[in-house]
Each structure stands twice: as C-alpha cells, then as structure tokens.
Amino acid sequence: MLLVRTEPVSDFKYYHRIATQIANGGQWGDTYTTVGYPIFLAPFYWCFGASIWVAKALNLVLSTINNLLVLHILEKTGIRETLRQRTFVLYVLFPMNIYYNSMLASEILFTTLFLLGTYLYLTDINYKYVYIGLITGLNTMVKPYFPLFALAIILTDFLGHEKLWKSMKNGVVVLLVTGVIIAPWLYRNYKLIGEFTYVSNNAGIVLYINNNTQNKLSGWMLAEDVENSVVNRPDYNLANSTQKNIMLSRDAREWIMGHPREFVCLGLKRLSKTFIQAGDIDYAFQGSGLLPFLQVIMFRFSEFVRMPVFLGGVASIVIHTLLYSYLTVGNRLTKRSARFVLNFDGGKGRLFLIITFLMFAGVYFITEGQSRYAFPTVLSLCVYAVMGIEGVKKLRG
Template identity: 25%
Template sequence: MQDALFSRGEERWSDARRLMWIIVMAVSLRLVWALLIPVIPLSDSAGYDIFARNLVEHAVFGWTPEHPFAFWPPGTSFVYAAMYWMFGYGYASLVVVHIMISVALILTSARVARRFYGESAALWCAGLLAAWPTLIMFTTILASELLFATLTVAALDVWTMPRGSVWRRGAWAGLLLGMAALVRPQALMLPGVYAMAMVLTSSVPRRHLGHQLRTALMAGVVMAVVIAPWTWRNYQLYGELVLISTNGGITLWMGNTPGTGGSHMNVPPSIAELPDNVQARVLGAMAREYILADPVAFVVRAFRKLFLLYGNESIGVGWNAEGIAQRFGESSVLWFKRFTQVTWAALFLMSLYGVWVISRREGWVRVVFSPVMLTVVAYTVIHAVVVSQDRYHLNFAGQIAMFFGIGMAHLTHQWRNSSRLARAVHESGRVLRSH
C-alpha cells in the first residue's frame, strides 16, 4: 500500500466539496425519515420525554415532581428540556437538534479520521455516518447515544489537535467531556484514556508525557467544574456523595446476578421500594459477591455480553416501532429490523477489515493503543462487565466509522491500481499488435 493513501496533516481538505455533499445527503436522509416516521417515545425515549417536561414545569429531575432522583444521568434531559422551554412541547425542535448533532458527529469524526488515517478514509467515514440506517432512525428517537458519541469524538478532536496551547486544548476537551459525563458517566475515564493513548503511540513517549499530563489535568479541572453543580444537587438530595448518577451498582447487578442474560433486568420488588442510592449500594454489593464466588462464570458472561454488544443492531427499529407500523404496517417492522441487522453486519465486517489494514501498516500494538481504538476497547470492557445491549456500540459509532473508512479507502485504492494496471496491459497489447 502506498503511504499516500494514509497521508495526514492539517492543511485544507483537497476534496472539501465531497464532504459538503455528504453533509447534504445526511441532512436530506434524516429529513425524509422524520417526514415519514412520527416521533412516538417508547421505553427509554418516554423516560427522557417525561424528565424533560418535569424539568420545564417543576424544575425537578425524576419520574414525578414529588420524587426527584439521580438514577439516570441528566444531560440528555437537559437538552430536551431546553428545547421544550424555548419552542414548546412539539417534537419538531428535537428532530432539528438530532440532525444538528448528527452533522457535528460527521464533521468531528471526519476530522479525527483525516488526522490519523488520511483524507480518503475520512470521507468514507463521513459517508458511513451520513447513511448508517440506525443513526438515521435515531432522528426520531429521544436518546443519549447521538449526543454522547458527538461530544466524546469532538473532545478527541480537540485533544489531538497539533496546534494550540496545552491548557486551551485541555480546557475545551474538559468542557466537552464534562457535558458528555452528564450524558453518560463513562466519559469520566476518557481524559486518562486519551492521554495514555497519545503517550503510548508517540515516537518519543517521555517528551509527550508531561504534555499529556498537563492536558489531562486541565481537562479534569474543567470537567469537575461542569459536573460540580449536579454533584451538589445530588448531595442535597441523598446526603452522600453521588457524582452524577446512581445506576452504577444497579447495572453491575443486572449483568452479574443469577438468571441474567447480560441485558436489562428489573430490580427485585423487595429492593425496588428503596431509594435509588440505597438500591445501588445493595445491588452493587450483591453483584460483587456473585462475581467473586465464581470468577470463571464471570469471564464466560463477559464474552456473552460482547456478543450482545456487537452481534446485532435493531434498536433503531425497536424504538421507532409504533411510528413504522403506523406508516408502513405492522409487518414492516420485522423487515426494517432485518435490514438494520444486515447493514450492521456489513459495516462491522468492513470496520474489522479496516483494523486489519491499518495494523499491517502500523503494527497491532500501535493500533490497539491509538486514541481511536483505545476508546473502543475501554467502552467494550465496561459493557463486558456491566449490562450490555446492541445500542451501546452506537456510543462509539464515530470510531467504528473511522475503521470502516480505512477499509473502504484501501479497497478503492486497490481497485484503482488494478484498473490502471489492466488499462496499461491492454494498451501495451494494442501497441504490440499494431506493430
């Protein structure tokens, strides 16, 4: 493979027009979907709708104004509440926000992909994010996945910029990661992940260690400032330190308890009546005890949860099921699920191919410890331990798309070289025959 395929740098895009048309395509596909499929909140989407309305009407985060809680992180509900407060309770404003978030995800992912893997891979990455069926379907779903993926990739973009002061990059990355942590607390680990990845993949690790430590320190300080008001609210509510949410121990229990399949489980009725912070302590202790009693079974469950994470993709259809049935009939829901499952399988396999391609060029160690792959590894480990579902791989859709872009860029490069060679051979044969 020629190095030109993965040429890197911060100069202007040589094919910015193609990126612009990809954005136009992304917006158009989402508008068409939103015009066809009504927003009908189901499951978690209904929860976000209720939380946002209670925030607007009562300034309370919870299922009812009388019972505030912190089981769910509040960030996504804050965004929806802001839209309801400004534009009323119609869902059109949320659709617009989802489209804007999707465009931001495409642009930031393409910037990171270009920086690490070249412009061709970046354009393919952007193209996948624009046309990924499930991401299009999330236009009409109230959920945290799009927002979390965008904020964390945007933070990675800022973190890895080759220009600008350490403190400024750390501050902007910290602001983005602080907001991401309020959406999903997993973002709390990312300053360490980003810093470690940048040091381990540096050609001169010692020289970059201090640089990355300062960036991580600044990011951590700004994250703390962003999160602190919510932590103080939780302290007033529970009388104990609850950084963001109380669901850590509960999700650990869901993935590690007798009879678990690795996905969501209802809390036992005897514990469901307890405050959610107490539930977290009790169920977390039960889960840890269960893990330590049979570590081998824990490892087996972890591998099963990896299959739950990567083996399927139908959540976009499931959470749009009523709208799809309303527009196309009940029988169409199954066909939509089959479609998203097939497209997921194809793009995931291409992403794995992309990992293989770049590992041949840079070596497995450098690829695994790159900031792009190390975030995927970190998310994967988390969901191998706690609860797992197919929707959780959407949290790192940008990273998956980057590796897809590498694979597609390599294949198109090979195809062009083969076509040139075939034309050259044909032309040589024609010249020889003419003589």
C-alpha cells in the same frame, strides 16, 4: 422522520417526561439516572413547546454537527483522501445515523460531545485539555462513565511517544476540569440525599441485574428475580437511593469476584448484544404505525449495511490492536504487517479511535450491552472496516 413517526418508549419516554418537567419549572429529576439529555432538551421545550418533534429537530442539528466533526477528524487520521471519502460517505449514510434522529435517545447528544472532544484532542490549540475537560464534564452528565475519556487520552499520549509524566498531567487536567463542571450537580445531589452522591445512582442496579447466576442471556431482568436478591431485604427497603446503589454495587462485585468464568461469559454476550445481534428493531419503529412488512424490509436493509461494517470493523480493530501492541512491546513489525497497518506510525488519530472503542467495549463488557450503545463507536468501526478492506487488498497485491 416523517415516514416513521416513532413514539418514546422506556428510557426515551423518561427523558421526555423529565425534560417537560424541567421546562415547566419542576424538579430536575432525581438521582436514579443521569439527566444531562433532559436538561439539554428543557430550554428548547420551554421555548417551542414540549413536543417530541422539537427533540427530533434537535437531533437533525446534532447529526449535521456530527457529520462535520467526522469530516475534520478524518483529516487528522493520516488516511489518504480516497479512504477518507469512502469512510465519510459510509458514516453519513450509515442506517443508525439516519433512523436514530427519530428517537428521543441520549446517544446523538452524547456522540456529539464525544466527537467534539476527539476533534479537540487531535487539534493543536492552546488549553485544549481544559476544553476537553469541560466537554468531558458535560458528557458525564449524559453518561456517568465518561471520565474514562481522560484515561483514553493518557494512553494515547503515552503510546504516541509522550513521556509518562506529561501524559498523566494532561489526563489530570481533564479530570480536574471535569470535577469542577460536575461539582454543582454533586452538591445538588448531596443536598437532595443527605450524603455524597455521584451524578446518578443507577450504576448499582445495572451492574446487579447484569451480573448474577440467574441472568443466562445477559439481558435486562427484574432485580427481584435474582436469587436471594438484595432488593428483598428489609435494610434495602429502608435505605435511601444512594445507599441502595452501594448495596447493589457491593453484591454485584462480590458475585463477579466469586464467579469469574460466568462473568466473562456474560461479558462476551453483552458485547455480542452490542455489536452483533440486531436489537434496534425493538424501538426503531415504536408507535410508528408503519405496516409490519415495511418495518421488516427497512430493518433488513439496515442490518444488511450494519453487520458487515460492524463485524469487519471489530475484526480490523482487533488485528490493528495486536499489531500496535506488538510494535510497542517488540519495537518492530514485519514488512508484510506494516503494509496492513497502512503507515500506522503517523496515525495518532487512528490510535485514539482504537483506544476509545476499547474504552466503550470495556464498559459494556462489565455493565450492560444494547445495540444502541454501539452508536458512539460507529466512526471507529467505519474507519477500521474501510482500512481492513484496504489492508486485505494490499496483502493480496
């Protein structure tokens, strides 16, 4: 952090501005995007000053909490100790978990709440689904799609041999508490806009600019550049932000339904942007003034570590998913496959890591892909990269 003094850019700059605005008694943002992260920063800005160094110091605290949560989560995965140690060291020293502390991105806070929810889910405590609902509600203020966490719990409970009605009940409890937590913000948005509005209004624009015929590379583009763009229509310009969000979402869904092949191709490109292509360099050194050759060296080293873990982790997750599916459908596994799964029948935690990874990947497949969106999946990828290597060794042995 001291060597690479990054400056906020794009969304990161927006978070800093809104947090400063809240700390100074101003409006808590508008409905364009979620403001959970600026709201988190604001009281610290109020106490210590609106400095990016305050946010970076908070990142260090959150990262330390994340490491402790990962340590305890790994203890609940049923993986033997040597593999847990390798996974933990890999996670703690993983490049993204180091240099993201220099950014004012919401990913670290989001991951802290996600890991806390995961830890609670794998822990036997009273009222845990109520606590998970509280965390899910708070994290929905950071990323609006996070209520899907309840679906991950339902699937894991059900596939973990819980009865369907009990699995559904647990998920409903999480969703009900989530609704209670975000209700004040929904009311605030209703008073601000004049009609029901979700925690943010940017889902439509994200879906629209990422799903259209002109978007060949599945990256960011101007909404005005879409053919016959809805943003150029008179009714759009007269609409409020919620109505605009509805228009954009409707047109995006219509395009997806009418272009299924193109949609799948764009979705695969989005996953590639998230888990394969190197994109962090666009903001990892922003404004740091670090010499270009040092930037290249540091980034190449980061990719030297990241790429094998991400590719190996994704491949291992796909294989384990197929084996889990085969077990669920066929109720049997060959002895050779069972050795690769590494005692899968005791791994509810490992199953949950698979399902939550698929949850994130599914969101990115539909909406938008960026390298930083992979951040909350680093634990799953590290676990399954290590397990994949161990499985290959067992098969060869």
